[in-house]
Amino acid sequence: MLVVDGLVKRFGGFTAVNNVSFKVDQGEILGLIGPNGSGKSTIFNMLSGTFPPSAGSIRFAGTEIAGLPPHRIINSGIGRTFQIPRPFRRLSIFENVALAGYYGQGSHSRSKADEAAERALAMVGLPTDRTASVDGLGAAGLKKLELAKAIATGPKLLLADESLGGLDEAEMDQAAEMLRKIRTELGITIIWVEHIMGVLMRVVDRVMVLDHGEKISEGLPSAVSHDPRVIEVYLGTDAHATQATAAAAAAAGSDPARR
Amino acid sequence: QEKKIKIGVIYDLTGPLAGGGSELQYVGAKIMIDNFIKQGGVEGYKIEAIYADAQSKPDVAINEAVRLIEQEKVNLVLGFFSSAQCVPVAARVEQLKNFMWITTCISTAVVENKNLKYVFRPQASGQQFGLMAADMIEKNAKAKFGKEPKDMRVAIIHEDGSYGVDVAKGNEAGSKKAGFNIVLKEGYSATAPDLSSLVTKLKRARPDVIFHTGYNPDITLFARQAREQGLKFGALVGHGAGYGVYEKLKEGMGSDVNYVFNIDPISIWLANQSALDPKLPPVIKMVGEEFDKVKPGVAIRSAHVGMAASNSYVFFTEVLPRAIKKYGGVDPEALRKAALEVDLPEGGTMLGFGVKFAGEGSPIAGQNERSFPVIIQYVDDKSYVVWPKSQQQREPVLPLPKTSGFSNQ
Amino acid sequence: MLELRSIDAGYGRFQALFGIDLDVKAGEAVGVIGPNGAGKTTLMRVISGLIRPTKGSISMQGTDVLTTPAHRIVSLGIAHVPENRRLFPRLSVEDNLRMGAFMPEARARYRERMDFVFDLFPRMKERRNQLAGTMSGGEQQMCAIGRALMSDPKLLLLDEPSAGLAPVVVQQVFELVKRIRAGGLTVLIVEQNVQQVLQVVDRAYLLEAGSIRASGASADLLADDSIRQAYLGV
Amino acid sequence: MMEIFDIYLLEALVNGILLGGVLALLALGLNLIFGVIDVTWICYAELVMIGMYGMYYLFSVYGLPYWVAAPICILLVAALGAALHFLVIEPLLGAPPINQLLATGGVLFVLQSFATVAFGIDFRNLGIRLPVLALGEMHFSYARLLAFVAALIGMVAVYLFMTRTYTGTAIRAIAQDRQIMALMGVDTKKIYLVTSALGGGLAGLAACLLVLQYDVHPFVGLSFGPITFLICVLGGLGNFVGGFVAAFLFAEIISLGGLFSDLEWGYVLAFAFFIVMMFIRPAGLLAKRS
Amino acid sequence: MNKQLAWGVGLAALVALPFVYRDPYHLHILVLILIWSFAYTSWSMMGRFGLVSLGHGGFMGVGAYVTALLWNHLGVSPWIGIPAAMLCAGVLALIVAYPCFRFRITGHYFALVTLALSGIVLQIIIATRDYTGGSLGYTPERTKGSHIVALQFDDKVVWYLIALGIWAGGLAIWYWIDRSMSRYAMEAISEDEDAAAAAGVNVTAEKLRITVLSAVMTAMAGALYGQYQMFISPDTVSGIAVSLQMVFAAVVGGIYVALGPTVGAIITILLAEVLRIGFGTKAVGWDNLVYGVLLVLFIIFLPKGILGSLLAWLKSPSKHRDG
Ligand SMILES: Nc1ncnc2c1ncn2[C@@H]1O[C@H](COP(=O)(O)OP(=O)(O)OP(=O)(O)O)[C@@H](O)[C@H]1O
Numbered sequence A: 001m002l003v004v005d006g007l008v009k010r011f012g013g014f015t016a017v018n019n020v021s022f023k024v025d026q027g028e029i030l031g032l033i034g035p036n037g038s039g040k041s042t043i044f045n046m047l048s049g050t051f052p053p054s055a056g057s058i059r060f061a062g063t064e065i066a067g068l069p070p071h072r073i074i075n076s077g078i079g080r081t082f083q084i085p086r087p088f089r090r091l092s093i094f095e096n097v098a099l100a101g102y103y104g105q106g107s108h109s110r111s112k113a114d115e116a117a118e119r120a121l122a123m124v125g126l127p128t129d130r131t132a133s134v135d136g137l138g139a140a141g142l143k144k145l146e147l148a149k150a151i152a153t154g155p156k157l158l159l160a161d162e163s164l165g166g167l168d169e170a171e172m173d174q175a176a177e178m179l180r181k182i183r184t185e186l187g188i189t190i191i192w193v194e195h196i197m198g199v200l201m202r203v204v205d206r207v208m209v210l211d212h213g214e215k216i217s218e219g220l221p222s223a224v225s226h227d228p229r230v231i232e233v234y235l236g237t238d239a240h241a242t243q244a245t246a247a248a249a250a251a252a253g254s255d256p257a258r259r
Numbered sequence B: 001q002e003k004k005i006k007i008g009v010i011y012d013l014t015g016p017l018a019g020g021g022s023e024l025q026y027v028g029a030k031i032m033i034d035n036f037i038k039q040g041g042v043e044g045y046k047i048e049a050i051y052a053d054a055q056s057k058p059d060v061a062i063n064e065a066v067r068l069i070e071q072e073k074v075n076l077v078l079g080f081f082s083s084a085q086c087v088p089v090a091a092r093v094e095q096l097k098n099f100m101w102i103t104t105c106i107s108t109a110v111v112e113n114k115n116l117k118y119v120f121r122p123q124a125s126g127q128q129f130g131l132m133a134a135d136m137i138e139k140n141a142k143a144k145f146g147k148e149p150k151d152m153r154v155a156i157i158h159e160d161g162s163y164g165v166d167v168a169k170g171n172e173a174g175s176k177k178a179g180f181n182i183v184l185k186e187g188y189s190a191t192a193p194d195l196s197s198l199v200t201k202l203k204r205a206r207p208d209v210i211f212h213t214g215y216n217p218d219i220t221l222f223a224r225q226a227r228e229q230g231l232k233f234g235a236l237v238g239h240g241a242g243y244g245v246y247e248k249l250k251e252g253m254g255s256d257v258n259y260v261f262n263i264d265p266i267s268i269w270l271a272n273q274s275a276l277d278p279k280l281p282p283v284i285k286m287v288g289e290e291f292d293k294v295k296p297g298v299a300i301r302s303a304h305v306g307m308a309a310s311n312s313y314v315f316f317t318e319v320l321p322r323a324i325k326k327y328g329g330v331d332p333e334a335l336r337k338a339a340l341e342v343d344l345p346e347g348g349t350m351l352g353f354g355v356k357f358a359g360e361g362s363p364i365a366g367q368n369e370r371s372f373p374v375i376i377q378y379v380d381d382k383s384y385v386v387w388p389k390s391q392q393q394r395e396p397v398l399p400l401p402k403t404s405g406f407s408n409q
Numbered sequence C: 001m002l003e004l005r006s007i008d009a010g011y012g013r014f015q016a017l018f019g020i021d022l023d024v025k026a027g028e029a030v031g032v033i034g035p036n037g038a039g040k041t042t043l044m045r046v047i048s049g050l051i052r053p054t055k056g057s058i059s060m061q062g063t064d065v066l067t068t069p070a071h072r073i074v075s076l077g078i079a080h081v082p083e084n085r086r087l088f089p090r091l092s093v094e095d096n097l098r099m100g101a102f103m104p105e106a107r108a109r110y111r112e113r114m115d116f117v118f119d120l121f122p123r124m125k126e127r128r129n130q131l132a133g134t135m136s137g138g139e140q141q142m143c144a145i146g147r148a149l150m151s152d153p154k155l156l157l158l159d160e161p162s163a164g165l166a167p168v169v170v171q172q173v174f175e176l177v178k179r180i181r182a183g184g185l186t187v188l189i190v191e192q193n194v195q196q197v198l199q200v201v202d203r204a205y206l207l208e209a210g211s212i213r214a215s216g217a218s219a220d221l222l223a224d225d226s227i228r229q230a231y232l233g234v
Numbered sequence D: 001m002m003e004i005f006d007i008y009l010l011e012a013l014v015n016g017i018l019l020g021g022v023l024a025l026l027a028l029g030l031n032l033i034f035g036v037i038d039v040t041w042i043c044y045a046e047l048v049m050i051g052m053y054g055m056y057y058l059f060s061v062y063g064l065p066y067w068v069a070a071p072i073c074i075l076l077v078a079a080l081g082a083a084l085h086f087l088v089i090e091p092l093l094g095a096p097p098i099n100q101l102l103a104t105g106g107v108l109f110v111l112q113s114f115a116t117v118a119f120g121i122d123f124r125n126l127g128i129r130l131p132v133l134a135l136g137e138m139h140f141s142y143a144r145l146l147a148f149v150a151a152l153i154g155m156v157a158v159y160l161f162m163t164r165t166y167t168g169t170a171i172r173a174i175a176q177d178r179q180i181m182a183l184m185g186v187d188t189k190k191i192y193l194v195t196s197a198l199g200g201g202l203a204g205l206a207a208c209l210l211v212l213q214y215d216v217h218p219f220v221g222l223s224f225g226p227i228t229f230l231i232c233v234l235g236g237l238g239n240f241v242g243g244f245v246a247a248f249l250f251a252e253i254i255s256l257g258g259l260f261s262d263l264e265w266g267y268v269l270a271f272a273f274f275i276v277m278m279f280i281r282p283a284g285l286l287a288k289r290s
Numbered sequence E: 001m002n003k004q005l006a007w008g009v010g011l012a013a014l015v016a017l018p019f020v021y022r023d024p025y026h027l028h029i030l031v032l033i034l035i036w037s038f039a040y041t042s043w044s045m046m047g048r049f050g051l052v053s054l055g056h057g058g059f060m061g062v063g064a065y066v067t068a069l070l071w072n073h074l075g076v077s078p079w080i081g082i083p084a085a086m087l088c089a090g091v092l093a094l095i096v097a098y099p100c101f102r103f104r105i106t107g108h109y110f111a112l113v114t115l116a117l118s119g120i121v122l123q124i125i126i127a128t129r130d131y132t133g134g135s136l137g138y139t140p141e142r143t144k145g146s147h148i149v150a151l152q153f154d155d156k157v158v159w160y161l162i163a164l165g166i167w168a169g170g171l172a173i174w175y176w177i178d179r180s181m182s183r184y185a186m187e188a189i190s191e192d193e194d195a196a197a198a199a200g201v202n203v204t205a206e207k208l209r210i211t212v213l214s215a216v217m218t219a220m221a222g223a224l225y226g227q228y229q230m231f232i233s234p235d236t237v238s239g240i241a242v243s244l245q246m247v248f249a250a251v252v253g254g255i256y257v258a259l260g261p262t263v264g265a266i267i268t269i270l271l272a273e274v275l276r277i278g279f280g281t282k283a284v285g286w287d288n289l290v291y292g293v294l295l296v297l298f299i300i301f302l303p304k305g306i307l308g309s310l311l312a313w314l315k316s317p318s319k320h321r322d323g
């Protein structure tokens, strides 16, 4: 459903993303990993229209979306979360999500927006009353809110940037579970950026690895976690690699939802 | 019940116009009003004055006028320095059928084609100022400059407010009539931080005479930059406002102020007293003494003070008594009828001119048809009336003698 | 080295910490773990003087921290790497590091410290002129730790230093914590990554809802079943 | 048409540069306050006005020599800047920026009316008349040359101070994250004090030089206030070199615009230029493009 | 329900007022307060969302001058002239605001671009004095007596009712926006444009809509002011001073609550009048000094504005701890 070809982003003289091409299939969860500063968030920013690519094409559901303004892209069915949560503090939790429901779907209907908000909030497990304030949310709550906002825009493709950062282990499991549910229940395709391998590898179908803005590896989690380059630049040599491999293996063996 | 006339007096005591001359006008009017209060009023009517500060803002002037008329129930409003205030206030006064006695605002636009019934201005108009300036140069061109009028190069520069624009119109009309070669005509904002390109243009245009209308900071800024950039010319003719306040002019221009011309209603202290109505000289003396009490140590008493004092005096001696005696009161209608009947010959006011208002039907209804300004020249810290001939105290010094820094000789 | 006695603290009318007692001895590495919103960050802020407790006492090497003005607390040898990095986004990396050495005591050794930080994070040397705000999350975290180290502290407070970092870097950070300790620095570290942090620290406190629920040597905590279940997801 | 390219054009060009010096001098302190620590002093030009009155009183009334009066005046305005900070800005540091803008707008009002009440409405002037530099047909004012040189030296000094010293770096940092400055061992109050005093001092410096060229009256600030703000933004907030260049551009537009057309259209042109530049280079003239 | 009743009663009382109390000067002040309240409310439409415009003096000037110029030169009735003027202001707002929003010019930058705009409008009015009367000001030509086509009435009561209606209309628009999704969008935009865009909001379009609405309403206020005062001048309806005056009054009253700008208008206008009359010419300049000091104090101690702070105080559970 998403075909990216030769994507490039330069900041001044610095190339943050260099000629990256990939595909995402309907209904899959693609893990996007790579060292800090390798260009993951930058790719998200281009996919969601936050800024235009310097070169390359992005085709989503058959139409070219590279360089479109963000609201058009969101309306066409791409939703995103931010790495560092960016809630609207002057709006209530419900209003935050209803806003996304109203504008994100391009339908501009009040009742549909409220409906979407209620569904999204229930999905992530946040209160659905209209007045609860954002200020009461902790780190985990804010991450959930980010997700709820993204879901409420009614995306076909969800870009999730580090949904687990700052969560404790139990919460991470919950979040991972949630992503899976979003995929299965709402049929939303997901690209997921994450540094916590133990969780990521368990959930994703496929992994793509970036380094210095270039794609260095792509494939099944079990394969990627054995890739020596990936281990060198990203996983490190010890526990993580093993943990990742273990997670990938465990998932492959136990999860019936996987083909 | 006690008989009383309530007068609302409005000038700018704060804001940029205050220092431009409005405050001096206020002093002059107040001296005269206090004088009549001290005398116990006029024809059995006690006088009560309510003063207001228009803060150099037209909307404040409107509000104050409305308040004085509707709230304080004054019988008339008197004063006003800026034409930008006179125009709307006059319209309001007409609408409210009150009475307005303008001592200053000189813009022709205040009365022209307005068909004002209740508004009177004993003062000369801005265009008269401009015409007078051109007249003096025309008559002296051959003798002093050795040129035909058509060879005279004149430049007209002015602040772009109501005042400067109006006077400049007069300058232009007069120059055209005289056949001068107008080499430059340009307006600028009185708050402009820089006039150097204007000076450069003047240098390029090489005028014999510069007609300048400005307030104060811009006049000194112009003079300073003209000197610094080496502008030379044969005469500088100013038109009141800032040019009327010699003290400040001297402070800003230093010795360059020598031989500068200024057009204003004559300073009452310069008026040829022998040609005035004999009851006026003692009044002039009184105003001078009172003024010295308010502002001690001033070298040349400002013409502004006398202007407001004289114009107020006309109201108290000509309009008010007639209204009370002949028309039975101080209501606007009585005041209006009385004002229309004022008929003073030349020499009938401290400013030398007479008073006769244009009546209904005239395109300048409410304007004193007998008023005229005079041209004075500052020479060695003194001022002399040099134009028109009838008032002349000495011949104008034209063109600038070599001793002046601006001299193009 | 650092002693907290019955500290109460909060934000306005909201109380976040209740009677906290905590000790850190010189040369030790101590961890603080606990669920979101437990008050871990608040605890760190209290120690570095960003917020003042409503009750209790804190002393650093015998000096009363609470009577020291906030900006002098760094001079006592306490450096705080705040949650979410909090860099100066429109200053260059180098200027950010300079700010870390603002105290007169630290300025003298500026070059030396700078080299130390650049050795630790070669990426920072590469990006020294980039504006901090335009760097990736991980780069920013490095810069924040580097900035704290510039003041040559005795006690380093780390608030979730591994958040958002790539696994290699997380390992590096924990390596670094070990190295810093080896260099004689005392470390107090708040982490969500319980598994790993317990491998680096000697002791840890478990904070829940503003109170200390448990404390002990890392090995003991790792062995504790209830803790394993609640925080290790095992 | 050719006749326009004469010696007078050159003179206007140079005069534009000299006016640029005056504007650059004014923009210097404002750039520090507004551009760097992100605090709005709408009343900046009014501080200059008070400084000019200070010079008038010290020089003309108390008879101090100019070179003695000037430093005193600078200190005076510096103190005023610090006071402005502690009385008005400090309580508003946490409030929305618009409140700061308005509070200092109120101070503008207060200073104008204070000057009216305290110094009267008269126009004052030192009466110092500096010599003139004449090069053939062209004449230039020493007062402006002086301002130009002061602006240049001031710009370089402030630039070095901001980039080379710890205090300078802290000043640049403080607007970005005030709360954690304490973690760096920075006393934020002191930094604000230093910056405000410095900004005030620069306003004082401008006052000392402007008073040689302009009459002082309570409303003299109106001539300079808005234009100074525009220059800071045009140059890029906090960018001292940019501010310097912007001042000259603005001055040239006013000067040449005034030469080629009416003086009053010169300003329309300058304002329009500002708006257009904002669209072309929103981050300032010298900003690197992304 | 109760609230609506209170509103109804309040409005009825306001409508009835001039028939009971007819002191002309006080009515004059009331009309001014209503017209300015409407202008300040218009400004706050965008000001409350962090779009600080210093260009509204320009829009007001366009509203007043276009209406008057059309009437005097072409004889176009203000009934057509006012909509035309509003259109002009809207187009002007569009021309300036579109690139601003497109190029992400926000905060200080936006404020100063708009400041330049009001400077330009002012200068143009002055420079084209042959048509606009320049700084002398401009007077719509009078017709005799009350003339509906000319929108000129001698009776202050008529003006009072017109101003009241417009003012109430302004509030209605405020409430309409307040309850629409646009408010959510604008709140979101004012906090974080990228995040708002990621929620699907067309940031540029939303900002433009509110800006144009605000400009158009302000132009209407300018036109009404001109029709009522029968005099406009660059100083009273245009330029930077007028822009600042709007921002001042609105913020002093409170820009986040509907009646805040109205309270701001009441306070600033009354305060200025009372102080000026109180000090009179006995202590020249003191009224402005006191006025300025009071404004500064209001802003420092009531950062949410007078009404905003009052409401917050009434709502806060412990009434004695106001922040
Ligand atoms: N600035 C603040 N104002 C008001 N309440 C706050 C503030 N900061 C934190 N809190 C509240 O104080 C409590 C403790 O917060 P704290 O940040 O110390 O938790 P934490 O343990 O660090 O959590 P996390 O793991 O999410 O970082 C929370 O309930 C939080 O909502």
Ligand SMILES: Nc1ncnc2c1ncn2[C@@H]1O[C@H](COP(=O)(O)OP(=O)(O)OP(=O)(O)O)[C@@H](O)[C@H]1O
Residues within 6 Å of the ligand: A011, A014, A016, A034, A035, A036, A037, A038, A039, A040, A041, A042, A043, A083, C134, C135, C136, C137, C138, C139, C164, C166
């Ligand atoms: N606006 C910008 N200007 C200059 N450089 C930028 C800008 N935005 C990002 N970069 C650089 O681009 C590179 C890629 O950044 P990006 O945020 O995409 O990394 P990331 O893969 O998301 O890293 P992390 O996992 O740490 O979040 C980084 O080196 C960053 O410094």
Ligand SMILES: [Mg+2]
Residues within 6 Å of the ligand: A040, A041, A042, A083, C136, C137
């Ligand atoms: Mg990222």
Ligand SMILES: [Mg+2]
Residues within 6 Å of the ligand: C040, C041, C042, C083, C159
């Ligand atoms: Mg925390």
